Every structure is written in structure tokens, then in C-alpha cells.
Amino acid sequence: MFPFRLVNPDPSKPFTIGRKSDNLLQFDNLMVSRYHAVLNFTDGKWILQNLSQNSITMLNGKDVKTAVINDGDVILIGPRQLRATLRGADLTLLVMERENASDMQTIPLSEEWRTIAIPGISVSAKARICGDRNSKENSREGSRENRAEIKFTKSIVDESGKRVHTIILKNGSANRFESAVIGFRNNDLLIEASATGFDIFAQNLNVFAGKKQLLKNIDFELPAGEILAIIGRSGQGKSSLLKLIQGINSCDKQSIVRIGGVDYRKSEIRRRIAILPQDPPLRPELTVEETILDGARSSMDVKNFKADARARLEKFCELFGLSARQHNLVKTLSGGEMRRVALARELMGSPGLVILDEPLSGLDPYNSRILCTHLKQLAFLGHTIILTTHSYEALQIANKVLVLYQGEEAFYGTVQNAYAHFNTTDPQALLTNITQSKSAEWGASRNIREGFRPAENSNSAPKNESRYFFERTKLPRNFAYTVRITAKQWFRDKGRIAALFLQPVIIGFLLSQIFSDQSSLWTVAFAVILCANWFALSLSIREIVQEKDILRDKFRRGVSALSTLTAKCTLPIIFTMMQTAIIYAFISSRIPPHPPITLIACVFACIAIPATAVGLFTSTLSKNTSQANAFLPILIIPQVALAGALVPLDQMQPIGRALSSIIWSRYNQASLLNILLERKDDVFNAIFALAIALAFYIVTVILLHKLKKPR
Numbered sequence: 171m172f173p174f175r176l177v178n179p180d181p182s183k184p185f186t187i188g189r190k191s192d193n194l195l196q197f198d199n200l201m202v203s204r205y206h207a208v209l210n211f212t213d214g215k216w217i218l219q220n221l222s223q224n225s226i227t228m229l230n231g232k233d234v235k236t237a238v239i240n241d242g243d244v245i246l247i248g249p250r251q252l253r254a255t256l257r258g259a260d261l262t263l264l265v266m267e268r269e270n271a272s273d274m275q276t277i278p279l280s281e282e283w284r285t286i287a288i289p290g291i292s293v294s295a296k297a298r299i300c301g302d303r304n305s306k307e308n309s310r311e312g313s314r315e316n317r318a319e320i321k322f323t324k325s326i327v328d329e330s331g332k333r334v335h336t337i338i339l340k341n342g343s344a345n346r347f348e349s350a351v352i353g354f355r356n357n358d359l360l361i362e363a364s365a366t367g368f369d370i371f372a373q374n375l376n377v378f379a380g381k382k383q384l385l386k387n388i389d390f391e392l393p394a395g396e397i398l399a400i401i402g403r404s405g406q407g408k409s410s411l412l413k414l415i416q417g418i419n420s421c422d423k424q425s426i427v428r429i430g431g432v433d434y435r436k437s438e439i440r441r442r443i444a445i446l447p448q449d450p451p452l453r454p455e456l457t458v459e460e461t462i463l464d465g466a467r468s469s470m471d472v473k474n475f476k477a478d479a480r481a482r483l484e485k486f487c488e489l490f491g492l493s494a495r496q497h498n499l500v501k502t503l504s505g506g507e508m509r510r511v512a513l514a515r516e517l518m519g520s521p522g523l524v525i526l527d528e529p530l531s532g533l534d535p536y537n538s539r540i541l542c543t544h545l546k547q548l549a550f551l552g553h554t555i556i557l558t559t560h561s562y563e564a565l566q567i568a569n570k571v572l573v574l575y576q577g578e579e580a581f582y583g584t585v586q587n588a589y590a591h592f593n594t595t596d597p598q599a600l601l602t603n604i605t606q607s608k609s610a611e612w613g614a615s616r617n618i619r620e621g622f623r624p625a626e627n628s629n630s631a632p633k634n635e636s637r638y639f640f641e642r643t644k645l646p647r648n649f650a651y652t653v654r655i656t657a658k659q660w661f662r663d664k665g666r667i668a669a670l671f672l673q674p675v676i677i678g679f680l681l682s683q684i685f686s687d688q689s690s691l692w693t694v695a696f697a698v699i700l701c702a703n704w705f706a707l708s709l710s711i712r713e714i715v716q717e718k719d720i721l722r723d724k725f726r727r728g729v730s731a732l733s734t735l736t737a738k739c740t741l742p743i744i745f746t747m748m749q750t751a752i753i754y755a756f757i758s759s760r761i762p763p764h765p766p767i768t769l770i771a772c773v774f775a776c777i778a779i780p781a782t783a784v785g786l787f788t789s790t791l792s793k794n795t796s797q798a799n800a801f802l803p804i805l806i807i808p809q810v811a812l813a814g815a816l817v818p819l820d821q822m823q824p825i826g827r828a829l830s831s832i833i834w835s836r837y838n839q840a841s842l843l844n845i846l847l848e849r850k851d852d853v854f855n856a857i858f859a860l861a862i863a864l865a866f867y868i869v870t871v872i873l874l875h876k877l878k879k880p881r
Contacts (some may be wrong), residue, residue: 174551177263181211187247188221195265201225201248209239209261216254216261218245240857242546242567253550255543264489264547279318279354286320289363290349291641295322297359300338316341318354328637329436335377337639346430346638348442348522365552367394368430368522375425377407383577384410384419390572390582392521394430397545397555399568399585403601405414406574406659408558409448412527416445417726417880432638435880436670439638441727442468444521448528450512451719454501455659458492459483461500462515464655468724471517472646479518486514490544499662506537510544517548519727524548526557530564538563562597573612575604581612610786648730652737656713660741674749677701678756685760692762695842696815699835702750702777703809707802709742710785715792718877725878732871739782739867746778747771765845773841776856780834780863787870809835 177195179185186193188206197206203222210217216239220227228246229237232556241256245263253264277286283296300319318339325333337345344353344360353360362461371394377385385407392398399521400408412429413419415434427434429443466479487493490510495503500511509529514765516524529545530538538561547566549555557564565571571588573581579705581591589595591612592603660666681701685694714721725731758764784805792798812830819827819836830836837855844851 173266174485174489175265176485179209179211179261179263179267181216181259181261185209195263197247197250199248202250206247209796210776211259211261214259215239234493236469243541244550244828251499251550252435253547255547256774262729264550268550274363274475275359277359277361279357279359283321286359286361287670288347288350288352288361288600291326291347292367293322293324293326293641297321299357302838316357318359320352320359325642326639327438327642329432329438329640331437333642334639344636346636348640356518365395366522367388367552368442369394369551370398370433370523370554370556371426371428373426374743375411375414375427376422377410377425378420378422379410379413379418385414385574385577386581388572388574390570390579392554392556392570394554395549395552396569397549397557397567398570398572399564400556400558400572400574401560401565401601402574402580402604404560407577408574409527410577411574412445412525412556412558414880415443415523415525417722417878420881430638431636437640438640439522440878440880441643442519442522442640443726444513444516444519444524445723446483446509446512446516446524446526446529447719448531451717451723452500452508452512453655453659453717453720455499455662456655457497457499458487458503458511459496460655460658461511462518465515466518467646467648467651468727470645471641471643473644475646482518483514486517489547490514491540504537506533506541509533509541513541513544514561517553517770522554524555526555528558528560530559530561535563540566540572560601562600565597565600573604579612580604596754643728645728648733649737652734653740656741657738662682670745670749674701674705674752678753681753682756682760685757687760687762689761691761691846692815692843694757695839695846696813698750698757699777699838699842700810701753702746702774702838703781703835704806705749706742706746706778706781707785707805709745709790710738710782711792711798711802711805712795713738713742714789714874715798716795718790721874722877725874731874731877735786735867735871735874738786739779742779742782743775746782747774750774750777761846763846763848765848769845769851771843772856773838773845776859777835777838778861780866783863783866783870787873789864790870790873808833812836813839815839832862 177511179194186205186208186316187195187197188204189197189199189202190204193205203225206225207227208219208221210219218227218229218234218237218239220235225248226246227234229239230244239254239256239261241254243254245252251266255262255264277284277297279297279299281299283298285294285296286296297318299316301316320337321338323337327333339345339352339354342355344351349363349366351364352360352361363669370390372391373389375385375388376383377388388411390398400411402408410419414421416441429439432439434440448484456464463479466475466482470479484493487496490513492507492510492514495507500508503511513524526545527549528542533541542563543555545555559565565585568585570583571581571585572579573588581588583591588600592600594600594603603737681697685697721734724734754770788801788805789798792801808829812826812833813835814830819830822830837859841851841855
């Protein structure tokens with residue numbers, strides 16, 4: 171996305187635009203006149219007046235001398251673009267900081283290395299001409315086909331994430347970078363700056379959820395920087411298409427979906443897609459600022475994050491009207507504000523494609539208009555946007571509309587052509603006019619509809635001729651940050667904190683009134699272990715499932731599943747050991763043995779670590795928090811039945827003894843009892859308990875890693 175700024179003209183005085191420094195909006199460019207244009211607020215309207223005699227002043231692509239400005243108008247001052255947002259007398263100008271998305275450099279190459287600069291890529295590079303003997307025949311004749319060789323000082327990555335140091339361009343070929351297209355023709359290197367938005371191409375798209383087919387033979391093509399609205403009645407497949415790109419649904423082998431000319435499953439492309447479901451997953455205990463910066467940490471390079479994240483945060487808060495709410499908790503926001511926060515979070519990494527599922531659902535007309543304005547501004551800044559909608563407000567900002575009926579394409583084209591096809595001029599009546607006959611009529615003529623480009627044209631270049639390259643993204647460190655952000659959520663939940671400290675105190679007090687110096691140490695050990703397992707499981711069993719959608723998005727963007735899981739283990743283990751220590755402190759005053767604290771702490775760790783690992787494993791498998799809670803007794807009962815405390819191991823049935831070997835509390839029971847009886851403990855009790863924890867930990871990492879991969 172190009173850099174931008176927001177300007178708010180004062181209605182009480184003329185707002186001048188030009189090259190000289192005394193203008194209220196100055197552009198330092200020779201194509202802008204010294205006093206180029208002026209905006210005046212007159213009779214309740216903003217009027218644009220052209221003052222230039224020899225330079226460009228355009229409104230929505232047309233030359234103007236004087237014109238009334240309306241909401242959403244695009245103004246061109248020389249090479250500089252401005253987009254107007256109008257709310258009564260309040261005018262906001264969104265100003266593109268860079269002059270033009272199509273700036274072209276032509277760099278003559280020779281066999282000597284020449285330094286080049288690629289827009290949007292901070293890695294320095296140099297280029298030269300190198301020859302290639304095409305065949306034995308041409309080799310005998312001395313024929314050579316010149317190629318361009320581009321070498322980078324640091325490695326970049328291709329669309330699959332493979333590191334590359336050198337790129338070879340054949341004559342007439344081109345490669346795409348995040349903010350530029352580089353081509354080679356007749357010994358000249360052509361570098362054209364471009365918007366970061368991805369163009370989208372889908373052909374013969376069949377979408378499945380398991381074996382059930384949800385969409386059939388969908389074809390559409392969307393240029394970069396445009397908005398596509400997907401409409402249809404409920405249950406027609408709108409969300410299914412978005413879930414395909416998200417990686418939840420799958421498609422068959424005949425389906426083609428290309429984002430920026432690259433298969434949508436390629437890892438680097440997927441990292442640069444922003445996906446907002448109908449109810450965006452947000453952490454309610456974080457502030458607006460923390461939420462948006464959390465998005466930056468999972469999408470921005472560590473150097474860019476340190477240098478630019480705060481400035482981007484301020485700009486997006488200003489753009490989305492969140493500046494006054496930066497330090498408010500997310501749970502205190504309205505529905506419209508929450509969606510704007512979620513959108514700002516996703517945009518911190520400058521995604522090439524923004525996907526929104528029913529973004530206007532549940533919003534009042536005022537907030538719907540605000541969000542639509544922001545989406546139009548994002549398209550103006552270069553983002554490609556796909557949204558599903560039932561709202562006619564979204565149709566007003568869309569460049570293209572895709573109509574779905576019973577899982578098939580019923581129309582694709584401009585909004586105006588959609589009105590003509592369905593015989594209506596009323597956006598609200600458009601959905602009611604979608605019928606089987608209209609869908610069939612469109613299907614019969616789809617291959618010759620206006621603007622459709624056959625697949626053979628879109629894929630005419632050989633697959634390896636044009637590739638997409640990206641600067642390597644090294645994300646900020648994740649472990650300590652995840653521990654810190656999790657701690658903030660825990661400690662801002664007063665009910666949870668009260669439970670963390672009151673629960674062991676109450677249980678410890680009750681147990682202290684039950685046990686005495688006459689009590690069996692076997693039973694004492696079992697009571698402590700059972701409590702510790704309950705604490706660990708109850709603290710960890712919801713930790714993944716309640717954030718699964720957030721984590722899925724983070725892993726898709728490259729955040730490490732290993733460091734995330736390790737961080738998620740940390741607090742449950744620490745607090746489980748603390749809670750267990752509180753209980754033991756109550757009980758120890760009632761029993762005679764007082765073993766070393768270090769030995770007791772080691773046993774507590776061997777209880778907490780396996781139980782936490784199993785809790786997180788269960789949380790990963792669960793579909794929701796209710797299901798996770800339902801697993802708690804199922805996990806606790808084996809610890810009670812198979813630990814060897816109720817029935818000695820040698821008295822169990824063979825199957826029971828076999829099952830007890832994979833129950834960590836069996837080894838915990840033996841260790842704690844040995845310590846209380848002041849006997850030497852077998853080191854294998856600790857090894858086996860930790861081995862069980864490690865096994866569940868490894869499986870959980872694999873499960874989390876799979877979340878980022880498309881089906």
C-alpha cells in the first residue's frame with residue numbers, strides 16, 4: 171500500500187493547492203502549478219476551482235474548471251491523486267504520498283554490473299546482461315540470446331517461500347515484486363512501480379466441504395485495486411468461496427484460482443491476504459492499540475515494525491476514526507468500531523487482498539456508510555477487496571458484482587450491468603429478482619459475456635516465465651510477546667484472577683481441616699496430585715480453542731506454532747505450580763514430614779507440565795470452549811482411577827495396568843509419596859511423566875502447524 175495522509179480543509183477559508191510553500195496543500199512537483207487549484211465552501215457545497223493554465227486538474231477522470239465535490243470523488247492535481255470523503259460540511263482529503271503507481275524506469279544494461287533500485291524492496295540489487303547459448307546449432311553459429319541477471323545482496327523469496335539470491339530474465343519476460351514489475355526487453359531493464367493489490371482470476375472453480383460440493387463452475391476475474399461484491403440469498407455459497415481462500419474449504423484439481431498470477435495456496439501469497447470473517451475474532455481484554463499492533467507483529471518485518479508500526483497505527487486510527495478510542499478495551503467498543511479495529515489490524519502488513527464476510531451485517535445505516543467509505547478508500551490506496559453482502563450500500567461502492575444462486579454463478583460483471591440483467595434499478599430488489607431462469611440465462615451466455623477473458627489468454631505465458639518475488643519477512647520475536655499478551659488478558663479479567671488465588675486457598679483450607687498427623691501420606695499425596703491436575707487442565711484446556719481463528723491467521727502469516735505453543739504452556743505451568751504450592755502449604759502444617767522445597771517443586775513441575783500439555787492438546791482438537799469444558803471430567807477420571815492411589819497397580823486388571831503406564835499421575839504419585847516418606851525416588855518417575863508431556867506437545871505442534879495450510 172502506498173503511503174498516505176489525511177487533510178481536513180477548513181470551511182471558513184479558501185483551501186489552496188499548489189507547488190509554492192504558502193499553499194495549504196503543497197506538492198513539490200514541476201507538473202503542479204505554483205497555485206494550481208482552490209477549494210471553497212459556498213452555499214453548503216465544496217467547490218473545486220482550477221487555477222492552472224497548463225497542467226492537469228481532473229475530477230473523476232474529467233478535466234474541470236469549476237465543479238462541485240461529492241463524497242467519494244477522485245481529484246487529480248497534476249500527477250497527484252486525492253480522494254474526497256464528505257460528511258456534511260466536513261471534507262477529508264486522502265492524499266497519496268507517492269505520485270503515480272505507473273512510474274516507469276528504463277535502465278540500459280551491459281555486461282558490467284549496474285546498481286538498481288526496486289520500488290518497495292529495501293534489499294539492494296545489481297543487474298547485468300549475460301548470454302545464453304540456446305542450442306547446439308546456435309552455439310555453432312555463435313548465436314546468443316541475451317538475458318538479464320539480477321543479483322541481490324540479501325536473499326529474497328519466491329511465492330513458495332524459497333530463498334533466492336539471483337533472478338534470470340529472458341528477453342521479453344517479466345517478474346512481479348510487491349510494488350513493482352520488472353521486465354527485460356532489447357537489453358533494457360524496465361522497472362514499473364505498481365500498487366500492492368493482487369489481481370484475482372478464478373476459472374471452473376468447484377468448492378467442497380469434505381465430500382459435499384458447495385460451489386460449481388465459478389468464473390470471475392478482478393483487476394487489482396477494485397472491489398468485488400459477492401451477493402446471493404442465504405445458503406447460496408457466498409461464505410464458502412471466502413473459506414476456500416482462507417484454507418478451510420477445498421477445491422478439485424480442475425479448479426484454477428490465481429492471486430497475483432500465483433496459485434492461491436502458495437505460502438507467500440497467503441501471508442499477504444487479510445481475511446475478516448463476519449464476526450472478527452478479537453481479544454476483548456486487549457486495547458485497540460494492542461490489538462492493532464498485534465496484527466503488525468504477525469505481518470510486518472521486525473525492522474519495519476520497530477521503525478514504522480507506531481506511525482502506521484496512528485494513521486489507521488485516524489483513517490478509521492479510532493484515535494479517541496486507542497486506549498479503550500475492545501470489549502467496550504460498538505460493533506462497528508470492532509470491525510474497524512479488526513480491519514486496521516489486518517491492514518498493518520499492507521495485504522494485497524482484503525476479504526470480508528458480511529462486513530455490514532448487524533450494523534446500523536450510519537456505521538454501514540462509514541465502513542463502506544473506508545473500504546472505498548482502501549481500494550483507492552491500492553488494495554483489492556472481495557466482500558460478501560446482503561446490503562445495497564456495498565453495491566454502491568463495488569466495481570464488480572458476482573451473483574450466486576444455488577451454488578452456481580448467476581451473473582458476473584459491473585453493478586450497472588447486473589441491474590440490466592435482472593431488470594431492476596433498485597438495489598434492494600436485486601436479490602428478489604435472482605431466479606432459476608435468470609441463472610440459466612446467464613449460464614448459457616457466460617462464455618461470451620462482456621469483459622470475460624478466456625483462460626488460455628490469462629495463462630498464455632509458460633508457468634516459469636513469470637514469477638512473484640517478495641522481500642523476506644522476519645517477524646518480531648514471538649515467545650516473550652505471547653506470554654506478555656496472555657498475562658495481560660488474564661490479569662485484566664478480575665474474575666479469573668480471583669479464581670486463581672481464591673480457589674487454592676479455599677481448597678487448601680478445607681484439606682487442612684481434613685488431614686492430620688495421623689493421615690495416610692498415600693492419601694495426602696493423591697489429594698495434592700489430583701488438585702494439581704485439575705488446576706493445570708482447567709487453566710489450559712480453553713487456551714487454544716478460544717483463540718483458534720486468531721492463531722490460524724497468525725500461523726498463515728508465518729508466526730511460529732512452536733513458539734506460540736511454548737508460550738501458551740508457560741502461564742498455566744507457572745500458576746499450576748503456584749496453586750499447588752498454596753495447597754501444600756496448608757497441608758504441610760498438618761503432616762510430620764518436611765522434605766526439601768526443591769524436591770517438592772520438581773514433583774509439582776512433573777505434574778503441571780504433562781497436564782498442561784494434554785490440556786492444550788485437547789484445546790487444539792476442540793471446536794469450541796463448551797466442547798473443551800466437556801473434556802475436563804473425561805481427562806480427570808483416568809488420573810483418579812489409574813494413578814494407583816485407589817487400587818494398587820498390582821491389583822488392577824491387565825488392561826488397567828497397561829493404561830496406567832500412559833497416565834502421568836501414576837509416576838507423580840510414586841514420586842511425591844517417596845519424598846513424603848523420605849525415600850529415594852526413582853528418576854524414571856520424572857522421565858516417564860515428562861516423556862508423556864513431550865509426546866503430547868509434539869503432536870499439538872503438528873496440529874497447530876496444519877492450521878495454516880489450505881486443504
